[in-house]
Amino acid sequence: MEVTEKDLDFIPAEQRERFLRYFEEGTVAAIHSTENKGSWRLPEPDKDIIAAMSKRLLPGKEEK
Amino acid sequence: MEPLNFDGYKLFHSRKLQKIIKDERCATFCLENLRFVWAVYKSLKSRLSIAYPEVSEIISYPDTQLTMISLESAYLDLWKYEQFHDLEDGPAPERISAAVASWINRWRPVQFKQETNHEICAFFNSIFAFEVGWAIKVSSKMTDIDHEPPEVIANLIADTPQGSKLDNLIIYTMMWRNPSFKDLIPVFELLTSYAIF
Numbered sequence: 255m256e257v258t259e260k261d262l263d264f265i266p267a268e269q270r271e272r273f274l275r276y277f278e279e280g281t282v283a284a285i286h287s288t289e290n291k292g293s294w295r296l297p298e299p300d301k302d303i304i305a306a307m308s309k310r311l312l313p314g315k316e317e318k
Numbered sequence: 319m320e321p322l323n324f325d326g327y328k329l330f331h332s333r334k335l336q337k338i339i340k341d342e343r344c345a346t347f348c349l350e351n352l353r354f355v356w357a358v359y360k361s362l363k364s365r366l367s368i369a370y371p372e373v374s375e376i377i378s379y380p381d382t383q384l385t386m387i388s389l390e391s392a393y394l395d396l397w398k399y400e401q402f403h404d405l406e407d408g409p410a411p412e413r414i415s416a417a418v419a420s421w422i423n424r425w426r427p428v429q430f431k432q433e434t435n436h437e438i439c440a441f442f443n444s445i446f447a448f449e450v451g452w453a454i455k456v457s458s459k460m461t462d463i464d465h466e467p468p469e470v471i472a473n474l475i476a477d478t479p480q481g482s483k484l485d486n487l488i489i490y491t492m493m494w495r496n497p498s499f500k501d502l503i504p505v506f507e508l509l510t511s512y513a514i515f
Contacts, residue, residue, distance in 0.1 A: 257349060264356050272382040273352070277345060 338397055339390055347396075348389040351418055354453045355385055359428070362446060366438070373438055376431045384427035391425075392417035395499045411458035412510060416502035419451030423492050444492035455506055 257277035262270050338344065359380055367374035395417045396409050409417075426443040488505065491497060497505075 257345060261349060262352075264353055266379070269379050269382070273386070276382055276386050277349075 335394070338394065344390065344393050347393045348386060351389050351392070351414075351450075351454065352385070354418075354450050354457070355380055355389075355422070355427075358446065358449045358453050362442075362449065370436065370438055373430075373434065373436050376434060377442075378429045378431055380427040381429060384425045385422075388421040388425045388427060389418065391421040392499070395421075399499075411455050412506040413499075413503055414458075415451035415455040415506045417499045418454060419447045419492075419506075420497055420499045420502050422450055423447035424496065441489055441493055444489050448488055448492055451502070451506060452509075455510065 257274065259270060259274060262273055262277075265273055363374055363377060366377065392414075396414060399405075399413065400409055423444055428443055428446055430439050430442075491505070495501070
């Protein structure tokens with residue numbers, strides 16, 4: 255669906271352009287394109303903390 | 319652990335999600351509901367200029383990005399709901415109202431140009447979100463209630479600073495409980511079923 259300026263006539267002229275551009279480009283989709291897909295990451299978990307937690311939560315596991 | 323690098327934290331939409339958002343139906347949904355957003359904004363601003371003229375001067379237009387993200391998020395909620403329940407006629411008006419209201423309440427698209435300690439500014443987006451939801455509800459073809467704005471809505475920004483108990487309860491919920499799409503469905507259903515206005 256092509257959104258035109260006429261479709262957005264209920265918005266004041268000074269703001270209309272911004273909304274129109276959003277409909278044309280889809281700002282969020284444009285900013286967060288698949289090119290950035292690899293850049294979002296959680297920090298690597300701290301191995302020492304995981305080991306300490308495992309030991310505490312699963313005390314019998316190491317003994318076996 | 320490495321220090322946080324803000325450049326590394328970019329949100330992204332999965333390919334499927336991008337496809338859903340770029341769909342024609344999503345654009346239609348956003349355009350239709352954008353009308354309500356602006357209609358309610360104008361209505362609220364005019365009421366605000368009578369009740370609190372000093373606040374109406376510093377209010378900004380609804381932010382483009384925040385408004386559109388709210389509408390897209392609402393569409394996604396409804397899309398998921400629709401797929402899950404296999405709805406043929408689309409979601410009921412109360413659900414559309416609830417989805418839009420909950421996301422506008424979260425993204426808070428109306429900002430203020432300067433700092434003020436007027437309490438209406440803190441609650442403004444909650445009132446705004448609720449009224450947009452209500453506008454969607456009453457304008458739907460499926461509704462069987464009167465299309466006139468009910469008193470409860472008119473009272474939200476009224477001469478009386480306290481408003482009614484119901485107004486306060488609704489705005490309290492919107493403001494402090496940050497309701498989700500599903501949390502707000504019964505609110506709109508009850509307001510429709512029990513036309514106490």
